[in-house]
Amino acid sequence: MEVSAPLGFDPADPGFLADPYPELARLRESARVFHDEGWGRWFVTRHEDVRSCLRDKRLGRNFRHVMTPEEIGVPPLDPRWQSFWQTERWSLLWLEPPDHTRIRKLVAAAFTPRSVESLREPSAELARELLEPLAEAGEMELLYDYAQPYSIAVICRMLGVPLDRHRDLLDWSHRMVKMYEFDVPLEAAEAANRAAAEFTEYVQELIRERRARPRDDMVTALVEAEVDGARLSDDEIVSTVIVLLNAGHEATVNTLGNGMLAFARHPDQWRRIVDGDVPPAGAVEEMIRFDPPLQLFERWVLADDVAVGDAAIPRGNKIAMLFGSANRDPRVFERPHEFDVGREDAAQHIGFGGGIHVCIGAPLARIELEASVEALRSLWPDFALVEEPRRTGAFVIWGLERLKLARG
Numbered sequence: 001m002e003v004s005a006p007l008g009f010d011p012a013d014p015g016f017l018a019d020p021y022p023e024l025a026r027l028r029e030s031a032r033v034f035h036d037e038g039w040g041r042w043f044v045t046r047h048e049d050v051r052s053c054l055r056d057k058r059l060g061r062n063f064r065h066v067m068t069p070e071e072i073g074v075p076p077l078d079p080r081w082q083s084f085w086q087t088e089r090w091s092l093l094w095l096e097p098p099d100h101t102r103i104r105k106l107v108a109a110a111f112t113p114r115s116v117e118s119l120r121e122p123s124a125e126l127a128r129e130l131l132e133p134l135a136e137a138g139e140m141e142l143l144y145d146y147a148q149p150y151s152i153a154v155i156c157r158m159l160g161v162p163l164d165r166h167r168d169l170l171d172w173s174h175r176m177v178k179m180y181e182f183d184v185p186l187e188a189a190e191a192a193n194r195a196a197a198e199f200t201e202y203v204q205e206l207i208r209e210r211r212a213r214p215r216d217d218m219v220t221a222l223v224e225a226e227v228d229g230a231r232l233s234d235d236e237i238v239s240t241v242i243v244l245l246n247a248g249h250e251a252t253v254n255t256l257g258n259g260m261l262a263f264a265r266h267p268d269q270w271r272r273i274v275d276g277d278v279p280p281a282g283a284v285e286e287m288i289r290f291d292p293p294l295q296l297f298e299r300w301v302l303a304d305d306v307a308v309g310d311a312a313i314p315r316g317n318k319i320a321m322l323f324g325s326a327n328r329d330p331r332v333f334e335r336p337h338e339f340d341v342g343r344e345d346a347a348q349h350i351g352f353g354g355g356i357h358v359c360i361g362a363p364l365a366r367i368e369l370e371a372s373v374e375a376l377r378s379l380w381p382d383f384a385l386v387e388e389p390r391r392t393g394a395f396v397i398w399g400l401e402r403l404k405l406a407r408g
């Protein structure tokens, strides 16, 4: 049996949050899967198992299409957070087939290689536009001054959402994603619910406008789309727009923060980028592998015969797949704890997931990240940390509170 001694970890522990990788390595080398009583979940630690769980049809992001909460002893969704649950109700991230297949097909139609590729040039221009004045000023807080306005502008452009309320969009999103952490304090849940209500109202207004005056954008496409003769409901469109806006910048912004911190700590690797020895595209894969912006994703066990290694995992249980641990698995990556932008195995990382929920925005994220690294390499060839950055305190959505950089 793999799980002889009880293993566990505390994702809220400041020591763990300062650098989770030694602890994740200890867990990974002790067991490929373990059950944590406190968190009521099974944790999967190794690359091979995370990869196969992501593709396993007996596991689902949701269970409500096949089981009731009572059947598996899960408390009902807290009715106080109704606005939040309503935005999640039709989110791709919460759906399973056939609803997932139906809505994903519509969204995929907008993310064709050609339409995403058409954003490459504008993304590169925008990166320079934002970074040039910051380079002149000589100092910036990478996330607030650059990564957030940059990434939200790119996804808004793709969707056809006006940019005038971009700080509201960021604020709603930041409050809502706190609901993905393990332990959500009451005030955080209240704030997430209020954000969801405001965000919903905003998107409903946008839908009314596009219905009255259609444009060549994705919101209009969702309003007009038909699958098997049926249109999407307004609730489905609201959830879809919100998940695209939120997923479309949170992870990209945190990849830039985590990645540029890795460069600040490994100036020899930054030199390889600045000198043109390694193209930005290679660096992007290593940034995601080395310190991924999403540390875990979960699945419900929907069938009776599921096992990871020797551990049988009962139907109705929850599995958490540790991406950060899988990305440092020595069974797949040579010298896994080394940040090496030239490594050939970087693209094996699990950062974008896999299976039916694999990140639909990955090609866009890669374009944005490459354009950012390219602009930074030419405009900020030398930089240093102004202060020791602090983590946000959250583990699942893994990022920095601030990253202040000064130009050398």
Ligand code: HEM
Residues within 6 Å of the ligand: 061, 092, 093, 094, 104, 155, 243, 244, 247, 248, 249, 251, 252, 255, 288, 293, 294, 297, 298, 350, 351, 352, 353, 354, 356, 357, 358, 359, 360, 361, 362, 364, 365
């Ligand atoms: C570096 C940046 C990004 C990372 C690391 C990332 C990572 C992920 C991962 C791991 C998943 C799968 C979740 C699961 O299996 O449960 C996912 C799903 C998703 N991502 Fe991304 N993402 C990034 C950027 C983006 C962007 C730019 C967009 C939007 C344009 C986006 C939109 C989505 C959507 C809509 C889903 C849900 C897909 C589904 O459930 O079918 N992501 N992402």
